[in-house]
Structures are given as C-alpha cells and as structure tokens.
Amino acid sequence: xxxxxxxxxxxxxxxxxxxxxxxxxxxxxxxxxxxxxxxxxxxxxxxxxxxxxxxxxxxxxxxxxxxxxxxxxxxxxxxxxxxxxxxxxxxxxxxxxxxxxxxxxxxxxxxxxxxxxxxxxxxxxxxxxxxxxxxxxxxxxxxxxxxxxxxxxxxxxxxxxxxxxxxxxxxxxxxxxxxxxxxxxxxxxxxxxxxxxxxxxxxxxxxxxxxxxxxxxxxxxxxxxxxxxxxxxxxxxxxxxxxxxxxxxxxxxxxxxxxxxxxxxxxxxxxxxxxxxxxxxxxxxxxxxxxxxxxxxxxxxxxxxxxxxxxxxxxxxxxxxxxxxxxxxxxxxxxxxxxxxxxxxxxxxxxxxxxxxxxxxxxxxxxxxxxxxxxxxxxxxxxxxxxxxxxxxxxxxxxxxxxxxxxxxxxxxxxxxxxxxxxxxxxxxxxxxxxxxxxxxxxxxxxxxxxxxxxxxxxxxxxxxxxxxxxxxxxxxxx
Numbered sequence: 001x002x003x004x005x006x007x008x009x010x011x012x013x014x015x016x017x018x019x020x021x022x023x024x025x026x027x028x029x030x031x032x033x034x035x036x037x038x039x040x041x042x043x044x045x046x047x048x049x050x051x052x053x054x055x056x057x058x059x060x061x062x063x064x065x066x067x068x069x070x071x072x073x074x075x076x077x078x079x080x081x082x083x084x085x086x087x088x089x090x091x092x093x094x095x096x097x098x099x100x101x102x103x104x105x106x107x108x109x110x111x112x113x114x115x116x117x118x119x120x121x122x123x124x125x126x127x128x129x130x131x132x133x134x135x136x137x138x139x140x141x142x143x144x145x146x147x148x149x150x151x152x153x154x155x156x157x158x159x160x161x162x163x164x165x166x167x168x169x170x171x172x173x174x175x176x177x178x179x180x181x182x183x184x185x186x187x188x189x190x191x192x193x194x195x196x197x198x199x200x201x202x203x204x205x206x207x208x209x210x211x212x213x214x215x216x217x218x219x220x221x222x223x224x225x226x227x228x229x230x231x232x233x234x235x236x237x238x239x240x241x242x243x244x245x246x247x248x249x250x251x252x253x254x255x256x257x258x259x260x261x262x263x264x265x266x267x268x269x270x271x272x273x274x275x276x277x278x279x280x281x282x283x284x285x286x287x288x289x290x291x292x293x294x295x296x297x298x299x300x301x302x303x304x305x306x307x308x309x310x311x312x313x314x315x316x317x318x319x320x321x322x323x324x325x326x327x328x329x330x331x332x333x334x335x336x337x338x339x340x341x342x343x344x345x346x347x348x349x350x351x352x353x354x355x356x357x358x359x360x361x362x363x364x365x366x367x368x369x370x371x372x373x374x375x376x377x378x379x380x381x382x383x384x385x386x387x388x389x390x391x392x393x394x395x396x397x398x399x400x401x402x403x404x405x406x407x408x409x410x411x412x413x414x415x416x417x418x419x420x421x422x423x424x425x426x427x428x429x430x431x432x433x434x435x436x437x438x439x440x441x442x443x444x445x446x447x448x449x450x451x452x453x454x455x456x457x458x459x460x461x462x463x464x465x466x467x468x469x470x471x472x473x474x475x476x477x478x479x
Contacts, residue, residue, distance in 0.1 A: 041302040041309055042162065045169040046153070048176070049144040089401050089408075091454050092447035093415065097135075100440040104134045104432055134432040141425025142418040144171035166307050171421065173307040177379070179417025181206070181391045183316040184371035186398030186409040187323050188364045192258075193404045194327055195360035196340030201247060201262025202368040203392025204269035205240040207383075209369025210376045211273055212239035214383045215281070217293030217376065225296040229377070232297045233315075236373035237366040243269065244365020245358055252354035258361070270388070277385045288385035299378035312374035317410065319367060324406040326363075336360055368392060397445040416441065 014022070033040070047054040066075035105111065105127035114123035145168070152164035185202045192199035213236030220228055247265060250256040274288075283291035299310040327333035338346045339356040347353050371391055376383055394416060401415075402408025423437040447454050454460070 037314075038302050042165065042169070045172040045176070045307070045309070046149060046165070048172040049149045049169050050146055051143065052146075085403065085408075087460070088451045088454055089403075089412070089448060091458055091460075092401075092444050092451075095447055095454065095457060096440045096443035099443055100436055101131050101135065103439065104436060105131050130432075133429070134426050134436075137426040137429040137432075138419070138422035138437075140171060140422075141429075142171050142175045142422030144168055163304075166303055166305070170306045173303075173309045174421040175414065175418045176313055177308050177310070177417070178420045179413045180310075180312045180316050180374045180378070181371035181389075182394065182398055182413035182416050183320060183410055184367050184374065185391045185395035186402060186413050187320060187406060188366075188368035188371075189395040190399040190402060190404040190406065190409050191323060191327070191336075191367065192360060192364040193399055194340050195336045195356060195364075196343065197248075197251070197258050197357065197360055197364070199244070199247075199262055199361065199364045199368075200259055200396070201244060201265045201365075201392070202371075202395045203388055203390070204262075204266035205244050205365045205368035206372040206375075206392050207269050207273050207387060208243045208372070209236035209240035209366075210372025210383050210387060211276070212236045212369070213297075213373040214290055214293055214376045214381075217297035217381075218291050221294055223294075223296055225298075228294070228296040229299070232293075232377060233370070233373050236376070237369045240369020240372065241362040241366035244368070245362045248358035248361030251361070252357040266392075273383075273387075274385060277383065283382075290382045290384070293377065293381050297377055298381065299374065308379070310374075310378040312378045315370070316374070319370060320406040320410050323367070327406070332359070368395070394441065397441060397448070400448045401444060 014025070017025070062075055062078070066072065066078075108127065108130050111123045111127045111130070114120075114126060149165070149168045152168040155164045156162055185206060188202050188205070189199055213232045216232040216235045217228075220231075223231075243265065244262075247256075247258045247261040250261050251258050277290065278288040281290045283289060299312050301308065301310045303309060325333075327337060335346065335351050335356050336359070338349070339351060339353050339360075343353045346356075375387075380387075398409055398412045398416060401412035402410070419437045419441060423434040426432045426437070427434050
C-alpha cells in the first residue's frame with residue numbers, strides 16, 4: 001500500500017509540473033532511449049530468440065514481486081486476469097499449426113508411395129520426418145537457433161565483438177521487420193472496428209501511403225534528413241488518410257457501405273499505381289519501378305548487416321500506444337467507440353455520427369498508409385509494380401486475433417511476422433511451399449471468428465477464455 005501511495009505521489013508531482021517541464025522530461029527520456037536504442041534492440045532480439053529463458057526470467061521476477069503482495073494467491077490472480085483472454089487465440093493458433101502439420105505430413109508424394117506399397121511404418125516415419133524438418137526450419141528462420149545465440153554471446157564476451165551475435169539474431173530481426181507493416185495495418189482495421197466500420201481497403205491505402213512517401217523521398221535532394229524523413233512519413237500517412245476518407249464521406253453523406261466503397265477504392269488504387277509506375281514515375285523503361293529514394297529519406301537501421309531492424313518498428317509501437325490512448329483515454333475515442341457500438345444512441349446523446357465516421361476512416365487509412373511508408377522508406381527504398389503483399393487483407397485476421405485491442409494487435413502481428421519470416425526458410429531448406437503458412441493463417445481466422453469450434457475441439461466451458469471485448473463490426477448493409 002505504501003508503494004502505491006509513493007507511486008501516486010510521484011505521478012501527482014509530475015502532473016503539477018508546467019508544460020515546458022513535462023516537455024523537457026519527455027525530450028530527455030526520448031534522448032536517452034535514442035542513445036541506448038542500439039543496445040536495447042540487441043537485447044530485445046536476444047530475448048526473442050531465447051524466449052523460453054526470457055519467459056522463465058519474467059516468471060521469476062513476478063514471483064519475487066508476489067512476495068511483497070501476498071504470495072501465490074496474488075500471482076495467480078495476476079496471471080489469470082491477463083492470460084484468460086488469450087485462451088481462445090492461443091488454442092486457435094495451436095489447432096491451425098496441428099492441421100498445417102497434417103497437411104505437411106500427408107501431401108508428400110514419397111509418403112503416398114510408401115503407404116501404397118504397404119510400407120506403412122516407412123510412410124509414417126517419412127511423414128513425421130517432413131513435419132520435423134518443416135517446423136524446425138520455420139522456427140529457426142523466424143526465431144533463430146538458441147544454441148547459436150548462446151554461443152555467439154560467449155564469443156562476444158570472449159572479445160570477438162557483437163558481430164557473431166548479429167548473425168545469430170537475424171531470424172528474430174526478420175520476424176520483427178515483417179511484423180512492422182502488420183502492426184500498422186492491424187491497427188488500421190482494429191480502429192475501424194471500434195468505430196463500427198469494416199475497412200477492407202487497407203491494402204489499397206498501404207499502396208497510396210507507400211507511393212506518396214517514395215515520391216517525397218526522391219523529390220527533394222539536398223534536404224536534411226531531420227526534415228526529409230519526417231516529411232516523407234507524414235506525406236504517406238496523410239495521403240492514405242485522405243484516400244480512406246473518401247469512403248468515410250460516402251458513408252456519412254450517402255449511407256454507402258464502407259465494405260463496398262473500400263473494396264472499389266482498392267481496385268482504383270491498384271490501377272492508378274499501375275499507370276503511374278509504368279508511366280510518369282517509371283525510372284528505367286520496362287521496369288515499372290520508381291527511382292531510388294534519397295539517403296536522407298531512409299528509415300535508419302539500428303544495427304549492422306545482416307540485421308535489418310529499422311526505426312519503423314519503434315514508430316509502430318508508438319502508433320499502437322497512441323491508438324490505445326486515443327481510443328480509451330480521450331473524448332474523441334469515447335465518441336468513436338460509442339458510435340461503433342450504437343450510432344443511434346450516440347446521435348441521441350448529441351454526438352456527430354457523420355463526423356466520427358469520417359474521422360475514423362481518416363485515422364484508419366493513415367495507419368494503413370504508415371505500413372506502406374515503413375516498407376518504402378525502410379526496406380525497398382522504391383516502389384515497383386506488384387508491391388501488394390497482402391498485408392491489408394491479413395490485417396483483418398490480426399484485428400480479430402487481437403480482439404481490436406492495440407496490445408493484442410501487436411502480439412498477433414508479431415506472430416504473423418514470425419510465420420512470414422520463417423516460411424521462406426521452410427521452403428528453401430525443407431521444400432515445403434509457403435502456401436502452408438498461408439493455410440495456417442487462414443485457419444487462425446476461421447477459429448477466431450468461430451470460437452465455438454475451439455470450445456468444441458478442446459471441450460471448454462462457455463466461460464473458459466473470457467470473450468469480453470469482442471470485435472464490434474459495422475451494423476448491417478442497410479445501416
């Protein structure tokens with residue numbers, strides 16, 4: 001109780017500071033984090049690669065804290081309160097991996113031949129061997145090899161520097177890099193859900209944001225990076241937000257359903273980008289690709305080769321925190337959620353429903369645009385025909401898996417980033433097509449959308465796995 005009072009007193013003191021004092025404190029914290037960012041990211045990658053050890057250390061810290069708050073009962077209550085909502089999503093992922101594993105085992109020609117020749121034992125052995133190689137490659141491609149990571153740490157301590165560690169944590173780095181556009185796109189769809197809008201246009205909005213950021217990126221040579229990079233990021237978010245607002249205006253003024261309008265806007269953005277990339281913006285004839293952005297617009301990377309982690313990941317986490325703050329700590333967020341729950345009640349309460357629809361679509365589109373910005377400025381440094389990678393459509397699954405909560409979306413995005421990063425290695429080393437991972441992702445969507453299936457499979461009671469905070473969808477086609 002004394003600790004809580006001390007923490008509250010500290011918060012009260014900070015709250016009493018003048019605005020300039022709070023800004024100085026914020027700037028100091030940001031500066032310290034920026035100076036230590038390289039080492040903080042390295043620790044994060046190591047922790048992700050050694051996640052079982054990280055989990056045990058976390059439980060140890062929690063057990064230590066529990067000794068000061070009532071022991072095991074307090075620790076149990078703390079864990080149950082935070083893990084209960086993860087029951088259905090976790091079991092959904094497990095079920096999807098099991099079914100994906102069965103497909104890997106029994107879609108191999110060698111397995112069919114062995115079983116057809118009566119060699120059932122040999123066929124089953126080959127099937128399980130394929131499963132082991134596939135999922136081992138998936139794990140190592142996305143999270144690295146724990147043994148190699150530990151060995152590299154000892155080598156670094158022995159005086160070889162951090163280079164061995166960088167090679168060992170390439171898998172975790174690729175997973176987090178792949179999760180960046182997922183986080184932005186998932187937040188975009190989740191914010192729309194909270195406002196009662198089904199934004200299926202994230203894929204097109206990603207392209208618009210990507211295109212705008214790249215155009216700004218190569219159009220201003222000589223501009224200092226401190227101005228050029230933020231300008232390109234802002235341009236991408238603003239362009240995508242305005243593009244998405246078209247659907248918001250049509251919804252607010254004419255009642256046109258956002259599912260139809262955002263789907264149509266997807267096709268318009270695809271065809272528009274095709275004309276631009278193969279026409280006015282084409283750098284070398286026949287390539288359908290823009291010129292490279294100027295170095296001052298590059299998204300900075302934290303560490304050297306082969307680690308590809310860039311500042312887009314930090315921006316994505318900040319966007320998630322800002323989205324959570326907006327939705328749950330501001331009047332605007334309260335109005336968005338009220339309109340999403342019951343627009344008639346919101347209108348009766350004096351809220352401007354039309355304005356909130358437009359605002360929600362603008363913010364949703366801006367978040368989706370940042371997914372394209374992160375790819376254009378952080379990875380490709382240009383935009384080419386065929387840039388669409390399905391992030392916008394996968395975002396629907398992420399919003400469902402994360403229950404439209406920003407923290408849940410971040411966790412779901414990292415999971416999908418892990419699957420996407422590991423699928424390439426699974427194909428190259430184990431010869432398993434990457435479509436298997438897409439099947440797993442699709443099954444996750446099915447199980448999350450129909451939790452009764454998971455309850456039936458695992459024989460869960462209706463109160464197991466709290467379903468509070470279910471996604472709020474738009475009301476209906478005639479609303």
